[in-house]
Amino acid sequence: MRTEIIKEDDQIIVVYKPAGIAVETASIRQTDVVSELRNYLAAKGESNSYVGIVHRLDQPVEGLLVFAKTPFAAAELSKQISQGRVQKEYLAAVFMEDGSLKQGSRGRLVDYLVKDSKNNSSKVAKKEEKGAKRASLSYEVLQTKDKIGLLQIRLETGRHHQIRVQLSHAGMPLLGDLKYGSDGAKEFSRNQDVQDVALCACDLTFTHPKTKKSDRYSIQPKKEIFQKIFGDFSTH
Numbered sequence: 001m002r003t004e005i006i007k008e009d010d011q012i013i014v015v016y017k018p019a020g021i022a023v024e025t026a027s028i029r030q031t032d033v034v035s036e037l038r039n040y041l042a043a044k045g046e047s048n049s050y051v052g053i054v055h056r057l058d059q060p061v062e063g064l065l066v067f068a069k070t071p072f073a074a075a076e077l078s079k080q081i082s083q084g085r086v087q088k089e090y091l092a093a094v095f096m097e098d099g100s101l102k103q104g105s106r107g108r109l110v111d112y113l114v115k116d117s118k119n120n121s122s123k124v125a126k127k128e129e130k131g132a133k134r135a136s137l138s139y140e141v142l143q144t145k146d147k148i149g150l151l152q153i154r155l156e157t158g159r160h161h162q163i164r165v166q167l168s169h170a171g172m173p174l175l176g177d178l179k180y181g182s183d184g185a186k187e188f189s190r191n192q193d194v195q196d197v198a199l200c201a202c203d204l205t206f207t208h209p210k211t212k213k214s215d216r217y218s219i220q221p222k223k224e225i226f227q228k229i230f231g232d233f234s235t236h
Contacts (some may be wrong), residue, residue: 003036004045006217010072011210013051014038014217019062019196024053037067053077055086058161060176063090063201064217068209081158087205090163092144092177093198093220093229095185097171099147108138115160121179122161124169133192135159135166143230148175148188150230163199174198175225180219194225 004016015033016025022032034051041049051067052074068074080086112132114125125132136156141152149172153163161180167173168180175185176194188194201223208215220226 001036001040001047002031002039003033004057005040006064006071006219007215011069012077012208013069014066014204014215015065015066016059016219016222017061017063019060019216019223022059023065025055032067034067040067042147052077055081055088055158057201057224058164058197058199059209060197061199061201062196062218062221063199064204065201067107071209072161073209077206080206083124084156085207087203088155088158089201090155090201091202091226092151092153092163092166092167093225094149094172095175095176095182095188096144096147097173097182098151098185101141101144101172102147103141103144108136108141108185110134111166111169111208112161113159113165122165124165133157133159135162137163137166143212145229150226164197192228194223196223198223198225 002021003017007014017033021145024034025032026058037051038049050069051105053069054074054077057063057065068077076205094119111124113122113135114129115122133187137153139151139153142152164174164177164180173181173185175189177197203218205214205216
């Protein structure tokens with residue numbers, strides 16, 4: 001099983017999803033996180049193999065996810081997400097087009113995004129455009145090296161490909177992002193052999209649906225590019 005279980009009880013499963021595996025796919029030939037978890041629960045002999053999806057990560061992105069093991073937990077967690085009470089933080093390695101970002105600087109991006117379901121992509125659009133949804137995030141520059149920056153990102157809304165689209169639009173495309181990356185970012189990524197999007201969902205905080213206590217989980221990226229450029233680091 002490629003998915004790594006971080007915490008499990010009778011209501012939730014918190015996992016680390018590696019890059020390259022989808023949360024859920026329509027292809028019967030492709031393994032996904034949900035099928036791995038269902039097989040895992042069945043192998044344990046649990047009569048209930050319910051796995052409720054309450055949020056997702058793009059296939060090329062690594063990081064933390066929480067799944068519900070009961071419909072009750074799914075409803076409670078989904079409510080928290082819709083009310084903005086689930087905190088999600090990410091680490092991203094970005095290509096700074098003009099090299100102007102400095103370590104310790106902070107910023108906030110607010111855009112309107114339109115999703116193109118046919119091409120599985122999103123773009124920044126005008127507020128008045130049909131289907132446009134508000135997207136916001138805040139970030140801090142933790143480290144810089146030449147034109148590469150390590151950003152800590154707090155997601156304030158949950159739109160399709162939001163971080164990838166907004167950062168690219170702001171001149172800070174993610175390394176390894178072939179869909180939204182700039183020519184400079186793609187060239188650097190090829191030279192560094194970056195195979196996946198350099199984005200990690202590194203911190204997840206929510207209220208446990210049963211105990212009502214705050215649960216927080218943190219990891220560091222496992223992708224080689226983070227250590228290759230920035231070395232060992234601590235962000236929490």
